[in-house]
Amino acid sequence: AQKITQTQPGMFVQEKEAVTLDCTYDTSDPSYGLFWYKQPSSGEMIFLIYQGSYDQQNATEGRYSLNFQKARKSANLVISASQLGDSAMYFCAMREALGGGGYNKLIFGAGTRLAVHP
Amino acid sequence: DVKVTQSSRYLVKRTGEKVFLECVQDMDHENMFWYRQDPGLGLRLIYFSYDVKMKEKGDIPEGYSVSREKKERFSLILESASTNQTSMYLCASRMTGGFSGANVLTFGAGSRLTVL
Numbered sequence: 570a571q572k573i574t575q576t577q578p579g580m581f582v583q584e585k586e587a588v589t590l591d592c593t594y595d596t597s598d599p600s601y602g603l604f605w606y607k608q609p610s611s612g613e614m615i616f617l618i619y620q621g622s623y624d625q626q627n628a629t630e631g632r633y634s635l636n637f638q639k640a641r642k643s644a645n646l647v648i649s650a651s652q653l654g655d656s657a658m659y660f661c662a663m664r665e666a667l668g669g670g671g672y673n674k675l676i677f678g679a680g681t682r683l684a685v686h687p
Numbered sequence: 688d689v690k691v692t693q694s695s696r697y698l699v700k701r702t703g704e705k706v707f708l709e710c711v712q713d714m715d716h717e718n719m720f721w722y723r724q725d726p727g728l729g730l731r732l733i734y735f736s737y738d739v740k741m742k743e744k745g746d747i748p749e750g751y752s753v754s755r756e757k758k759e760r761f762s763l764i765l766e767s768a769s770t771n772q773t774s775m776y777l778c779a780s781r782m783t784g785g786f787s788g789a790n791v792l793t794f795g796a797g798s799r800l801t802v803l
Contacts, residue, residue, distance in 0.1 A: 573729075602786050612696075612797035614777065619788035628788075660729060664786040673786055674720070674745070677729040 572596075573663050575678035582651045582685055589636070590646040590681045592661030602664040603644040604675065605635065609657040617659075620644055651685045658682050690714070691795035693778050699801045706765040708798050710778030717783040719761035720792065721745075721753065724775040733776075736761055737783065768802045775799050 572595040582588040594603065605617040620628045620635045628635040636645040648655055661678040694709040712719065717738045722730040722745075732745030734753040742753050750772060754762045761780075765772055776799075779792040786792075 575729075578727075602788075604786075604791065606794075612775070612777075612799075614779070614792075614794035616791045616793070619791065621787065662730075674732055674735065675786065675792055676732075677722075679727050679729045 573661050573676055573678035575661055575681050577681045578679070579682045579684070582648075582683065584653060584685055584687050585650055587647060587649045588651055588683065590648070590659050590661075590683065592644045592646065592678060594642050594644060594661075594663050596642075596663065596665075598666065603635070603637070604662040604664075605633070605644075605646045606660045606662060606677075607655075607657045608660065608680070609654075614660070618646070648683075653685050653687060656683060656685045691778055691780055691793055693776075693795035693798045695798050696796065697799050697801075699803065700765075700768050701803050702769060704765075704768050704802075706768050706800065706802075708763040708765075708776050708778075708800070710761045710763070710780075710795055711759050712761075712780040712793075713759065714780070714793075715758065716780040716793075717758070718781050719755065720779045721751075721761065721763045722777045722779065723747065724777055724797070730777060733763065765800075768800075770802050773800060773802045 574593045601622045603620045607615045618630045618633045620637045632649045634647045658680045660680045662675040665676045691712045720735040721733045736742045736755040752764045778795045
C-alpha cells in the first residue's frame, strides 16, 4: 500500500525566513507524482507544486521549491522568504494507481499547520 | 480559471436525516471526486466519477452514495446521517488522464457538516 507521512503537525516561522515542511512517501511504483497543496482558513485547497518521479531537477514555483530526495523517499516543501499570508495547512499528496483501468487518484498526508509570525 | 462550487459552506443536520452535498464545476472536466477531511487524517477519498453516470468507490464509501447525472454536477448523499459523519467535505475535479503538474485536482471551498 502506498502512504504519505507528514510528521510535523505544526510549524512556526518568522516572517521573511525560510521554512521546510517534511513529507515522506512509500510506494513500490517506479512512476509516481508528488504534489503539495495549501489550505488557508477559507478552506479551499490550492495547488502549489508538482514533482514527477523521473524529473531530474527539483521543482520550483516562485517562492516554493521541492527538495526531492528519491533514495530517501522524501519530498519536502521549502518556502523561502515567508509571508504572513503563508499561514495555512499544507498537504503533501501522491498519485496512486486505481486498479487496472489506467485511472489514478491522489492520496494525502495528515497535513502540517504553518504559522508565520511577524 | 476552473471553478468548483460547493453549494453549502456550513450545514447542521440531525442524526438519521438524508443529506445532499452538491458540487458543480464549470470547466467541462470529466473526473470528479469527493474527499472527507478530518484533523490528523488528512483527506480521504469517498467516491469518484470518471464521467457522467459513472461512479467508483474510494477508500471510505460506507454510509455514502453519489450521483452524477450531468457532467458538471457531482452530488454526495448521506442516506442516514450519523454523528461520525461530522466532517469537512471537499469536492474536486480535473481533466481525464494521468495526474501531472498540468493536470491537477482543483478543489471547491468545502462543506462543513455537523450532525447532531
